[in-house]
Amino acid sequence: MTAQIRWTERIDAHAMKRLSPPGWLAATIARAAGRLSRRLGRGGGTTLPGLMLNRLRPQAIAEMASAVPNGVILLSGTNGKTTTARLVRAALDASGARVVANTAGSNLERGVATALLHAEDPDIALFEVDEAALGALVTQTRPRVVVLMNLFRDQLDRYGELEHLAQSWRAVVAELDPETTLVYNADDPAVAEVGAEHPNSVCYGIEDPFVGREHRSHAADNTDCRRCDAPLQYRMVTIGHLGRWECPSCGLTRPQPDVRATNVEFQGMDGQQLTISTPGEPDRGQTDRQTLEPYRGQTDRQTLEPYRGQTDRQTLEPYRGQTDRQTPEPDRGQTDRQTLEPIGVSVDVSLRLPGLPNTYNAVAAAAAALAVGLAPETIAEALGRRRAAFGRAEHIGVGEARVTTLLAKNPAGANENLHMVLNESHPLHLLILLNDRTADGQDVSWIWDVDYELLLDQDRLASVTLGGTRAHDLALRFRYAGADAARMAVVPEPAAALDTALQACGPTGRLYVLPTYTAMLDFRAVLANRGLVREFWEDQ
Amino acid sequence: MSTNGPVVRLGHLYPDHLNIYADRGNIAVFQRRLEWRGLALDVVEVGLGDEIPEDCNLYYLGGGQDRDQLMVAQDLVGKADSLRRAAEGGAAVLAVCGGYQLMGHSYVAANGEEMAGTALLDLETTAGTDRLIGDVVLSVDLDGATGTVVGYENHAGRTRLGSECAPLGRVHKGHGNNGEDGFEGAVSGRCVGTYLHGPLLPKNPWLADTVLRWALDHSGANIELEPLDDTLERSAHATAVARAGLKR
Known part of the structure; x- marks a missing residue:
């Protein structure tokens, strides 16, 4: 039990830094409840402390999140949240950052509060968030990056209709801080329509024409144009209603992905090979990239100074080993788009996770990791190390x-x-x-x-x-x-x-x-x- | 499996837009229960903009999201006469959830907007502020047979019946048409509407067979439906009744 006690003392010290005195009292009570629950064999206490903390001090998440020097990444969608969060986590870990994350699928506010409560001096926060809880958590954590992955038909009794969820996401995006980077899935028409509204966004998708299917499955939703209600047409279907979609009636089209998966080779249940790239690479010659504005206005973040002016954390080195990327070269005599690191990268990934859903998870994770300035090579290597989440x-x-x-x-x-x-x-x-x-x-x-x-x-x-x-x-x-x-x-x-x-x-x-x-x-x-x-x- | 026998023609209305609660399960039940008896089902899919054929023996409408249901309502309003003529000629109609609401005179949304229905059933629906969600058990008297019907409901609409149709069943568990009067669904002649999905028919095979009998009769085939081995159906039905805390 010695290790357990020392660990507790450490987190007490850190919680004090981040919470005001009444918050600290609330945190102490909440953590004690979690320990008691664990000791009584009532489960891992992955949500109870956060639940109590949120009751005792509703602003606790906002207080703790604002103290995380490199900001908060939120990730939401019907499918793939846990796996994608684990992949992003791997890349952040590889960069040397200390990460606070909600593991074990506790993706409501209580899970986020619990994770922050137990965090040990984190550099950056990474939370997977229930689709319906996204709005509340965006308000509380003021995220640096939000990743919107997909919206599939799911648990109608709990979430209501897909359409309502899409509308609630639209409201979330409308309220986003313009500084927040929105990473979204171009292949999901409902998500893309929402994501394209935000000025500072990066979209991702699968570009490999060989992984597609000709027909949508029966369960496909979102198959009418969001703008004009005409049935969408697909040049390629990947999963459900995801793919290369376009509206033959009004011309609304899937955005060209900024971060894309190509050369996908499945290796049964053991994994897959893929290339993750961003346009602008010389031999891929994508010159008409007018839709691409991924990191514009983010140049100050490329220097990886502590996010949101956390002056007391200047000694922090959240992105160790990233020094070669800290000074983008703006003067290559090119347009402003050229300063948008990372552009024109292409890395091969050996993923130990099978199937198309994991292709999406990998490219989503890579897009999120690029959005916080990690090096493509670091990301590729980290993605390849990660094993499956439980189950x-x-x-x-x-x-x-x-x-x-x-x-x-x-x-x-x-x-x-x-x-x-x-x-x-x-x-x-x-x-x-x-x-x-x-x-x-x-x-x-x-x-x-x-x-x-x-x-x-x-x-x-x-x-x-x-x-x-x-x-x-x-x-x-x-x-x-x-x-x-x-x-x-x-x-x-x-x-x-x-x-x-x-x-x-x-x-x-x-x-x-x-x-x-x-x-x-x-x-x-x-x-x-x-x-x-x-x-x-x-x-x- | 021989399917050389008589064919039941089913008009599946708006399968691309009204399919949210696994409505294809109900179609599969019609199909298999005919095939297992050496009969066949011919499915005609009717989408937005298509004419509704009047020569079907059976019509099916499922449930959709609000946006889809509105698109369907606008399309259906001009074609209601075809469906009504077929029903008056003795064809069977099964309408579930959103489809059920479309069988009434109108649906009044939360914002007061009114959506016209086909008026095959004498009923009206008004959106409530909350959704009625959960497991349902009914007792049903239909076409001389009595039995329980189990399913799942998830609807914001509150449906009230006029004098020209009867409720499908009495609610033992769940909310039913409006959460107040203790009844669920509506029947008029061979037109049946209900909020129950799950889907409806797999766990209620006698209801499926009742509708199939009507459809066969309409087709002119003089056939008694042979009993099937419904062990799995009975066991799933009994489990649902038991889980509702009710005795079979």
């Missing part, structure tokens, strides 16, 4: 069997997981776990928007075990997809479901586990009970 294409050995967990909580994510699994060469044994708790969405009708028929059309399904609190709904989904009853087992309880699935795949087989969020936590608990994984709050 996201994570491989675990169970005896000699190999179990791969692919989290999905909405049709777009589930469809991508199916595509990844279908790219595997062997017969497929699946364990699908569907819960309907608050974090999963109580309305499970979304499973009917998932294209499970692909498994059956290609006759690739060797066995499927259906578990979770809504296992029976999955059973009907597969029955009406045309699955053979002999290949299906309905076992709601997760431990028993795992045993059934392992029996079906055999002692040296491969099992793919496709859980919703809380089902994934249940499944992890089963594995932890068997000594196979750590409990999640220990997992960084």
Whole structure:
């Protein structure tokens, strides 16, 4: 326990710096509650201290965030938040910055408050934020960078219609400080329409023509033009409604990405190779870059002085090893656009994360990291080191069997997981776990928007075990997809479901586990009970 | 699987815009439950700007986002006569959620804006300030059969029925049409409207078969629907009833 006590003393000292005396008292009470919760075995305390702190001192997040010298990065979207945050984190870590981040998916205000409360003298803050909590957190943290990733159909009972979420994001962007850099996904028409409104923005996308599909999946949303309501046309579809879109009626078109993924080569479940580049590179010759204004007005930040005039933190060296990038060369006799570092970079990345969703996550992370001035080489190397977040294409050995967990909580994510699994060469044994708790969405009708028929059309399904609190709904989904009853087992309880699935795949087989969020936590608990994984709050 | 038998023709209205609550699950149920009996379903998709064919035996409308539903309402208002003539001729109509609202006289949005409906059902809907969301269990009397119907509701609209149609069922759990009168859905002849999705039909196969029987009758085929092995359906239905804290 010695280490634990020392750690506590350290954070007390730092919290005092950032909070006023009443805030410090609130922080002390909140942290004590978290420790108590952990000691009582009530979980990791990833949200409780923040929840208490926000109650006791509503301005605590704003106070603590404003004291982070290099500012706050917020990242939001339906899918890929956790993985993308981990990738950005890796790049920041590699740069030598001390980062405060909300790990373990606690992405509401309470999770952000908890992370800040426990932070140890951070240089920069990085938070993944629930789509519906973005507005409140933008107001409180006054972020330096906001990353808007995607909007997919998700948990209608909780978030309401996609359209409403898009409107709330539009309001968030309208209120953004003009200094804030907005990083957004050009391939998502709903996000791009919102993102393009902001004067200081950087967009990203996938430019590789070979990764696309010809048709949108059934679950695609946002398929009408935001401006004129005509159906959008796609030259390439990547995921759901994402891709190279254009409106044949009014001419609204996907913006040219400032940061883009090309040369994507998938390597099964093990990862992928890709090139991340920005236009202006000599041999790619993109001269008509009028839409590109990524870092204009940001030149003062390139020197990486402490952000927002935190004069008491002058000794800080947040971006060690970045000295070669601290003095952009404005006098190459070119236009002002040439001062916009980094332009014309191209780096190859060996990503250890599979599939198209992770291509997007990687390019989003790279765009965010570039926006705070990290070197492309540092970013590329860091992205390549990062392993999957828990439950996201994570491989675990169970005896000699190999179990791969692919989290999905909405049709777009589930469809991508199916595509990844279908790219595997062997017969497929699946364990699908569907819960309907608050974090999963109580309305499970979304499973009917998932294209499970692909498994059956290609006759690739060797066995499927259906578990979770809504296992029976999955059973009907597969029955009406045309699955053979002999290949299906309905076992709601997760431990028993795992045993059934392992029996079906055999002692040296491969099992793919496709859980919703809380089902994934249940499944992890089963594995932890068997000594196979750590409990999640220990997992960084 | 033989599908040489009679064909039911289904008009799926606005599948690109009214599909938010997994409406294709309901279509899949119609299709499979016919195929498993050696019958077939022919689906005609009717989109914005298309004419509504009057020769279908069954019409389906699902739910959409507000923006999509408004686009559909504007398109549908000029074609309501086709749908009404088909229904008066004995074709079955199943309308879920937003589609249900479009079967009424009008929908009055929160800002007071009025959207005209098809008036196949004698009902009106007014937007409420909050949404009625959650699991629903109903008891339903339909076409001489009695049973429970389970589903999920998520709607801001408060629907009130006129005298020309009857409610689909009595609410045991959930909110129903308006959260006040204890009823859910509406029926008039062979036109059924309901807020229940989940989707509606997989866990309520007897309701699916009732609608299919109407459609087959309209097609002129003189066929009794054979019973199917509905073990999984019954088990999912019973689980939903039990989870609602109600005894089967």
